[in-house]
Amino acid sequence: MRAEAATAGVSRTSPGLVLVVLGLLVAAVATAFMTVGVKGNWEFVLALRGRKLAAIAFVATAIAVSTVIFQTVTANRILTPSIMGFDALYVLMQTAAVFFFGSARISALDPRLAFVLEAGAMVGFSLLLYRWLFLGRRRNLHLLLLVGVVFGLFFRSLTTLFQRIIDPNEFVVLQDRLFASFNAVAPALLAVAAIAIPAACLLAWRMRDRLDVLLLGREQAVNLGLDYRRSVSLVLVVVALLVSVATALVGPLNGMEPVSFFGLLVASLAYAVMPSFRHRHVLPAAALIGILVLVGGQLVLEQWLGFDSAVGIVIEFVGGITFLLMLFRRMAR
Amino acid sequence: MNESDRPQLLALAAGLGLVGLLACVSLFVGVSDVTPGRLLDPATREAALETLLWSRLPRTFALMLAGSALSVAGVIMQLLARNRFVEPSMVGTVESAGLGTLLMLLFFPGAAVMAKTLVAAAFALAGTALFFRILRAVPPHAPLLVPLTGIMFGGIIGSVTAYLAYRMNLLQALGAWRNGDFSLVIAGRYELLWLTLGATIAAYVAADRFTIAGLGADMSRNLGLDYGRARALGLAIVAVVTAVVVTTVGSIPFIGLVVPNLVSLAMGDNLRRTLPFVALSGAGLVLACDIAGRLVVAPYEIPVGTVFGVLGSLVFLTLLLRRTGHAG
Numbered sequence: 141m142r143a144e145a146a147t148a149g150v151s152r153t154s155p156g157l158v159l160v161v162l163g164l165l166v167a168a169v170a171t172a173f174m175t176v177g178v179k180g181n182w183e184f185v186l187a188l189r190g191r192k193l194a195a196i197a198f199v200a201t202a203i204a205v206s207t208v209i210f211q212t213v214t215a216n217r218i219l220t221p222s223i224m225g226f227d228a229l230y231v232l233m234q235t236a237a238v239f240f241f242g243s244a245r246i247s248a249l250d251p252r253l254a255f256v257l258e259a260g261a262m263v264g265f266s267l268l269l270y271r272w273l274f275l276g277r278r279r280n281l282h283l284l285l286l287v288g289v290v291f292g293l294f295f296r297s298l299t300t301l302f303q304r305i306i307d308p309n310e311f312v313v314l315q316d317r318l319f320a321s322f323n324a325v326a327p328a329l330l331a332v333a334a335i336a337i338p339a340a341c342l343l344a345w346r347m348r349d350r351l352d353v354l355l356l357g358r359e360q361a362v363n364l365g366l367d368y369r370r371s372v373s374l375v376l377v378v379v380a381l382l383v384s385v386a387t388a389l390v391g392p393l394n395g396m397e398p399v400s401f402f403g404l405l406v407a408s409l410a411y412a413v414m415p416s417f418r419h420r421h422v423l424p425a426a427a428l429i430g431i432l433v434l435v436g437g438q439l440v441l442e443q444w445l446g447f448d449s450a451v452g453i454v455i456e457f458v459g460g461i462t463f464l465l466m467l468f469r470r471m472a473r
Numbered sequence: 474m475n476e477s478d479r480p481q482l483l484a485l486a487a488g489l490g491l492v493g494l495l496a497c498v499s500l501f502v503g504v505s506d507v508t509p510g511r512l513l514d515p516a517t518r519e520a521a522l523e524t525l526l527w528s529r530l531p532r533t534f535a536l537m538l539a540g541s542a543l544s545v546a547g548v549i550m551q552l553l554a555r556n557r558f559v560e561p562s563m564v565g566t567v568e569s570a571g572l573g574t575l576l577m578l579l580f581f582p583g584a585a586v587m588a589k590t591l592v593a594a595a596f597a598l599a600g601t602a603l604f605f606r607i608l609r610a611v612p613p614h615a616p617l618l619v620p621l622t623g624i625m626f627g628g629i630i631g632s633v634t635a636y637l638a639y640r641m642n643l644l645q646a647l648g649a650w651r652n653g654d655f656s657l658v659i660a661g662r663y664e665l666l667w668l669t670l671g672a673t674i675a676a677y678v679a680a681d682r683f684t685i686a687g688l689g690a691d692m693s694r695n696l697g698l699d700y701g702r703a704r705a706l707g708l709a710i711v712a713v714v715t716a717v718v719v720t721t722v723g724s725i726p727f728i729g730l731v732v733p734n735l736v737s738l739a740m741g742d743n744l745r746r747t748l749p750f751v752a753l754s755g756a757g758l759v760l761a762c763d764i765a766g767r768l769v770v771a772p773y774e775i776p777v778g779t780v781f782g783v784l785g786s787l788v789f790l791t792l793l794l795r796r797t798g799h800a801g
Contacts (some may be wrong), residue, residue: 167570201548225568282617283793288560289624291727297782300652453639456632467618468610469623 155421158413162428169436176443193435195325198333199386200430201341201404206382207403208410208426209344212351212419213375214274215358216465220403221379223285225292227400229266230387232302233258234294235314235445239302241311241461251328259336259384266380267373275369281470292298322390322438323402328462340381341427347374348419355417401459406430481746488753492537495760499533500765502524502772504772514553518683529659533662534712535655536763536777537756539718540728542669543754545643545748547729548713549707549801550601552744554608556619557737558789560729561597563717564623564704567631569600569710570719573649575634577640586720600630653718653725653778655763668717672710680744684708687742725778727785728755734792737758 173193182287207220221227237258238246246254273279274288303311350371353361362368410426411417439449455466501507507529511521547560554564561567573596577589578762584592606637611618676683682703685693692702718724732755736747759777762784767776 143611196762280617282615282621286617286621287790289792290786290793294783294786294790297779297786300779301775301783304773304779305770310771313776339495423548453632455475457629457636460632464622464625467622 150336151205153415155414155416155418156426157422157423158415159428162413162432162442164406166428166431166435169432170440173435173439173443177441177445191327191330195322195330195333195389196434196438197431198330198337199322199390199425202294202333202337202386203381203403204406204410204426204430205344205423206379206386207340208419208422209347209351209378211373211407212354213372214311215354217280217408217471218404218463219285219288220401220407221383222400222403223463224270224288224294226266226379227387228292229269230258230298230384231391233262233265233384234298234338234388234457235299235302235306237261238310238314238358240304243306243310247313251326253387255329255384258388262384263377263380267376268322270376271373295468297322322403325389329389333389336381336385340378340385341423343378344423345373347371347378349421352373352417353421370433389471399465402430402455404466405455405459406433407465409433419423460470481740485749486648488750488757490508492753492757492760494536495757495764496533496537499536499760499764500529503529504769516521524525526574528658531663532655532658532659532763533760535658535666535722536759538666538669539653539655539722540755540757540759541667541719541727541752542673542714542727542755543671544732544751545712548744548748548751549676549683550729551733552683552742553704553707554605554619555687555689557734558617558620558730558793559623560727561601561626561711562621562724562726564604565600565627565630565710566597566711566715567651567719567724568627568634570594570597570716572596572600572630572634572637573716574650575638575643576578576644579637586665588593590716590720593720594712597715597719598708598712601712604706605708607630650659650719650723651778652776653723653781654776655722656776658722660705663721665721666688667736669714672714674704677745678746679703679706684742687744723776723778725759726782727789728759728781730774731785731788735788 144226160353174186174189204220206226207222210224211217211219237254249257269291273284279287303314306314350366353364353366354368354371356364358368361371406426406429409429410422413429414421414425416422433455435450438452441451441454501509504525507521507524512525529740536730543561550559550561550564550566551557560761561670570593571591574589576596577584577592581588605621607626608619611622629728682698685696685698686700686707688696690700693703715724733747733751736750736754740747740750759781761779763777766777766780769775
């Protein structure tokens, strides 16, 4: 395998050392992010940037962890929750909530309760849909990818359709919720994320050994006594939860583009720098790399070079090319 | 004319009748009250006639022209790529045309519409040619890789465009060319679309060449076809149609995929036979979706691109998943 060849050169580095280095890098970038170019009231700036940093860290961790475990359970390195339409499904849930219950009722709800309801619907629907897709008839990878992408397009079109049918006054309410960003995170949702994301990550962490077994493939895993269907369902629940929180916090990472490649990029990087395939190493590495990329990207592109909000677009560009290269590499093998 | 042509001619006449009926409905649906009665009544005739001539008639023409031309562009692209699951909005053609339009908006905002369209067409042609170049790397046993590559390729071009638009504060103009909307069509703002009729006729004249080109480069050379020229003509038609539609009303996603696939399910792949049906069904489907979009939330309306986005992606999913049934 290509990844093995790539890691052969660094096989003597220990995974722990890589994690320590990544951790130090994240600490350095986070410190720079908090302190670079501060003028005036430190207390205010630190509180503002602290919230932003926390949101970035939560979102990066959620996407990184969900992508890695999703790839494990689907037995490949190219499918990601985003490519399969998970975040589009969550936006559809948010829109459908306003569509069916009206903005008045939704905005009267505590945002935390609204989130719990939407995330619950999201978990239910994604279990139904993706269990059928992955556990039903065997489908080849290209078909799964294409079906996932088209599902994403379908969810997005349906979202647009709902948004168009909704009364324009109601749409304003919805828009506020959909177009969140790192700069405008609702404090109430940040508190929800502070509970939900660590909880979901803990679930993933407790599955780490079972996930290692899943890496061997469906047949081997079943042979070794793993309840395959149950593991797949559990992973889908964790993924749906993580995607819900991340999307609720900051909206789809890339605005309205069909696919976000952030997860793919982070997971590929994690496997490339980690001299180990075990989830106890890869999961934290992916989360750290995710934070590094997002915070570092914000720092370099937005604060130093002044390219406001360019990170998402750069990620799409690099990620799209990475995706195509991975797709063609697979063919060449 | 032989016996076997008769059912086809009947079907064609029925199709024409249906599209004509839809067109009539389209003329009389909308906020302003235009009915045959008001047209005949001398007191209201002038106002009704004005609405009809300036707004309803152009809109109906624009819908039919865009619908049929995009469907024909889709079928040509499918023959040239030898893949049923491609169409201009899925392989970067629309995104390239959008990039061209944006660049013109940035550097020559005062240029004539014709010049903008030509530049958009040049970009569409270059983008599509690049996609076909990438396709050479796709092995023949991986047909689904073709649309997948196309969507991602379009996404990459789209991210460049989005970045430029964002930097130059033109983000608002961005969504428009991917989401066909005919609500702003009035006389004087859509006439360029008649160019697509020329492209559709050219496609019909060259239909046999495209059918043969669909057999592959080697086979068509064996049969005496200048494959390079046929492909260049096909790509030019696709590029011009896409550019004109993108600059005037915005593309309609999936139409170029859905219509040819449904027609080919019913009557096979001989383009000379199927092309009139592809054009007619495209026009009819877009008309129907636009009328529905005007009725559902009246007095507001839903752009036809949005309606078709939902419908088209559903049909595409069905086609994809049905296909696996065959593969076992």
